[in-house]
Amino acid sequence: MTTLSQPAVSDPAARGDGNRRTGRAPRRRGTGHGDGRIAGPWVYACLLAVLLGSAFPVYWSFVVASQTPDAIGKVPPVLVPGGHLFDNIAKVFDQTEFALALGNSLIVSGTITVSVVFFSTLAGFAFAKLRFRGRGLLLVVVVATQAIPHELGVIPLFMMMSDFGWASELQAVIVPSLVTAFGVFFMRQYLDRAVPYELLEAGRMDGCSTLRLFWHVVVPAARPAAAVLGLFTFMTAWNDFFWPLVVLDDDNPTVQTALSALASGYTTDYTLVLTAASIATVPVLVIFLAFGRQIVGGIMQGAVKG
Amino acid sequence: MTTTTPPRSGAATSADTSPPRRRDRWYRWDVRLSPYLYIAPYFVIFGVFGLYPLLYTAWVSLQERALNDPEGAHWVGLDNYTRLLFHDPYFWNAMGNTISLWLLTTIPQILLALWIAQLLNRRLRSRTLFRMGVLLPNVTSVAAVTLIFAQLFGRDFGLINLALDAFGLGKIDWVAGTASSQVALAVMVVWRWTGYHALVFLAAMQAIPGSVYEAATIDGASARQQFWHITIPMMRSAIVFATIISTTGNMRLLAEPLLFAGGVASGGSDRQFQTGALYLYETAFRQFDFGYGSAIAMLLLIAILLVTGVNYLVTRRIRTD
Incomplete structure (x- = not known):
């Protein structure tokens, strides 16, 4: 907490390190650019340390994934990537069900994402813009169900899937996640502000049915929020662990259950395990690097509304 | 964004002049009931795969029950x-x-x-x-x-x-x-x-x-x-x-x-x-x-x-x- 001792500066030029900013008018508070204090070198140093701590385990995983087993545990430790990444990847695909797992995870996460975005937008539209009896109460129910820890119903859910003959099938993972309370509420909050009533009224006057209004007015307006929801949903589905672990078996795994199987085996080959972990991380990492700004924005907006 | 096309507004006015009862009824049905259809998927999925298993957990918790013999489940109270x-x-x-x-x-x-x-x-x-x-x-x-x-x-x-x-x-x-x-x-x-x-x-x-x-x-x-x-x-x-x-x-x-x-x-x-x-x-x-x-x-x-x-x-x- 030492950084708090910096003075609150209203005039950046008055500070010793402020000379590179002297040409500019000082920005005021409340513009969303922070609390007004300029970040000094100490703040940057702390943030860089935080960043390093955040990134290191992921980086380390890629380092190990590119080494031979005997490089692990050397003193001093090897901290830079080696040249064996592709050998190790080949080994993972050779010795485990990882190719199948990647395909399965892609099917599961892709289907869930499309479905959650579609049904959430539809329901969010109804809750935000259509009048019907019980709307308020039903919305409260949606919000309240968010707080319910679904996974505690895992035993009857498993019994049910066995009865359906879905145990160890992908639909057992997909179907329960087709639409989520979070998605419905998220889209409602966005559409409430993004779609003006006048536009819907005009559409009605022109004889549009509700469904046509949805397709031609709501869906185009919903795109930015739908994209953020899609990113969140895909990453959540990709990383989902508990339920796939329960209902799928090792012959038909997702990436996460394949990792679990690998960790539960008797392999002491860390390069194999961490190569698999790295492969499992790549898709979410790519999404995160490409859309990090939107994801950060989604979390911060959700925080304000929640 | 207002993709409501002009030709349709013509259709709507002609519909106003003729007495299309069916259209009216359809409109009222659409406005009143379609919202329930739109929110239904969430409630169905949540009800079947979220709420029901949770409630059924309470029921199973009062039984002695193992995976392999569902017939052998019997009531043990608390x-x-x-x-x-x-x-x-x-x-x-x-x-x-x-x-x-x-x-x-x-x-x-x-x-x-x-x-x-x-x-x-x-x-x-x-x-x-x-x-x-x-x-x-x-x-x-x-x-x-x-x-x-x-x-x-x-x-x-x-x-x-x-x-x-x-x-x-x-x-x-x-x-x-x-x-x-x-x-x-x-x-x-x-x-x-x-x-x-x-x-x-x-x-x-x-x-x-x-x-x-x-x-x-x-x-x-x-x-x-x-x-x-x-x-x-x-x-x-x-x-x-x-x-x-x-x-x-x-x-x-x-x-x-x-x-x-x-x-x-x-x-x-x-x-x-x-x-x-x-x-x-x-x-x-x-x-x-x-x-x-x-x-x-x-x-x-x-x-x-x-x-x-x-x-x-x-x-x-x-x-x-």
């Missing part, structure tokens, strides 16, 4: 609960671990997140880079992260032990000890969630109107005073919210302790880091004791709902203050 509460040291062990893990994760996590949030709340260059950087741990998968940390905390070849050894502190068998294993798990949880909470806190900080700080600055309050007397009090509900997320998250902790022990569901040889959720998993899906597992699930549910309910009351009280 026996599962009395066994759990009064004769099951494993259950209380798991609850105790949940509490110590709570202390080891929630407090450092919230303090760290507050510290990071106020760093991020400065006028920064490359703001987005730093915000993304702190969030990175949160988007990686639990399974992958646990495997990475299991290596880092490895007894013989782990990087952390190599470092300890280099400083002459000796190697620690992280998985074996109660305190050391829980510290290792806490590091994973804190690493994963601190950045997320920091962003939530940052949003709460930025929602505080700048005029409040301006007034304080004019009155001569230092940055430190402003942080403790303005920022923290105005973020109380965000802090309570984070505490609850962290608390209920801890009760559901499963992947970390499972994979840290190499897939063994007991949470270490002495159950030194078995959590409530892991005990549920072990009972139901390693021993296939569904009745007893359901009773564990019900007690966890009650605990989580209690915590959430208390949170709700506390938050409401804070908001009305």
